[in-house]
Amino acid sequence: MFIHLKAFESYMAAGVQPPVNLKFFIEGEEEVGSKNLTRFIETHADLLRADVCVISDSGMVDPAQPAIINSVRGMTYMEVHVVGPNKDLHSGGYGGMVHNPALALIQILSKMHDADNHITVPGFYDEVVALSPEEREELKKTDFIEADLKSEFALTELWGEAGYTLRERIGARPTFEINGLYSGYIGEGAKTVLPSAAMAKISCRLVANQTSEGIYELVKAYVAQLTPPGVTSETILLNTGEPALIDFNTPMMSAAVRAYEAGWGKAPIFVREGGSIPVVADMQRILGLPVLMMGYGLNSDGAHGPNERFSIEMFHKGIDTAIVFLNEAAKVGRAG
């Protein structure tokens, strides 16, 4: 946001009328699930009216290579609860004749992937937009380097859906991920409990055109179908966000490309991200706006970690790019 504010100020400092009006839309709830954001957009469409929406919540791998994000994943975040006996039992007195909810949960969740790591929830992939041969070719340019990931995270092997590259798995394929598991006794030492309940936190990352509510319904139905006799289960929806896929053959996107070429000195590449920025889909769907994800973060910024920082070089190059972009966007606006 400061980059665009600075770009705006630079016009005024030069005594030039800025070529466009700027509206800043600042959200403070992103790290706690953005519970009010979608409703705010829905009820303030007039206030937020614009020709284009620029979001800078993204980054680039190489400071010499600007990047525009053209895909973000959505999310369905759930809790699965399995309940057995109405209280914790002694595993000696009852183990072997009462179904253990932790085992039942394991049996359910073990059936969510097949041997090729495809997700087995019926209907899960029905709405997924398939990659064209052209886009698969394009995505090779931004693929991850397997050896680097293995080394960074001390892994002997990577993992994932057969038939897709790493970038495709992250940027173009949905996931079914276990974020948390809890049952019984987890303190130090031994406790011979047959627990009365077990819980998993599950999130599915979604890609266009999956919907978060639709995926929730599919997972919920499959969990119910897999729940063995002797226990009950419940699948609770905690959070949602829709995926977004941005066409890069649009006048506003071309304006952004020209801005990078002039301001940064290099044409941007297009990148499919694995994370979720649900406001992208909201801006597209509710306001009908073209969205441009022009971000300037670097991997070395330590986002969300200790000593989080932002490079001064990226800040200045970002301002230079934004100055040009305001002008290019004005031309598109006038033409449109």
Place this chain on the structure above:
Amino acid sequence: MFIHLKAFESYMAAGVQPPVNLKFFIEGEEEVGSKNLTRFIETHADLLRADVCVISDSGMVDPAQPAIINSVRGMTYMEVHVVGPNKDLHSGGYGGMVHNPALALIQILSKMHDADNHITVPGFYDEVVALSPEEREELKKTDFIEADLKSEFALTELWGEAGYTLRERIGARPTFEINGLYSGYIGEGAKTVLPSAAMAKISCRLVANQTSEGIYELVKAYVAQLTPPGVTSETILLNTGEPALIDFNTPMMSAAVRAYEAGWGKAPIFVREGGSIPVVADMQRILGLPVLMMGYGLNSDGAHGPNERFSIEMFHKGIDTAIVFLNEAAKVGRAG
């Protein structure tokens, strides 16, 4: 213990020389795993020399029907740890290309039972003493009532190994039980973490002639075999206890039966328990003693719970039985 002390005192109060010497062996570590008990027995065999060992850490279902426990299960208590990336990762940035240790743990533990709930750990049943047709017939007398268990624990179905009655599952068959599960984020709300590790607490209840160390080695090898590429696993042994099966056709057991008939007014039944009292096997193995499990607890005592109690009626009937038993045991001792 107080029951046998009172029985001993009653001889002295009546001016009669007690027919046997009594040694009281009191242990205070049972609820924290009895870490020193076996070693103490091994190093004090002379101090503990006796003709019979009576343990009263058991109960009866019906106060009108005395019971002698003739089988207790052993235990191998373990932790299984699965480790993936060297730190927690963002599930958006890496979900789909890094194996999730929680899923890997689930995949491992889901393969521990087959569709009939037999345990699939190779070699797991190799040492199990099979039930004779005669004992299966005998065990029918003490089987659980399915409807009562369902009602007590609010269950729609019971569970267990196909081909065995409920009593057989508890008293004569081993188990592989999940006592605890932990991975990732388990607090309130959503956190999109791809956890770096996952843990399960596992205990196997054992039956004669399985050994706790032998079962640990089998489980450890099978977990290693099932561990998928991209994660590592470790199986740690926490606690052990050996199973015990007591022959009920012995002179000392006959003395106990006569004691109940005279002291209680009714012949005892023999019961196979599901819990573990590892000192039974220690007394048999290390000291070569016949062990009699003559206990007087009731289900309504609330063992280990609030308002734990002991019935005064059971206390008095127990003393009456113990008075007779000391005399009967003395006769066997003199004959032996």
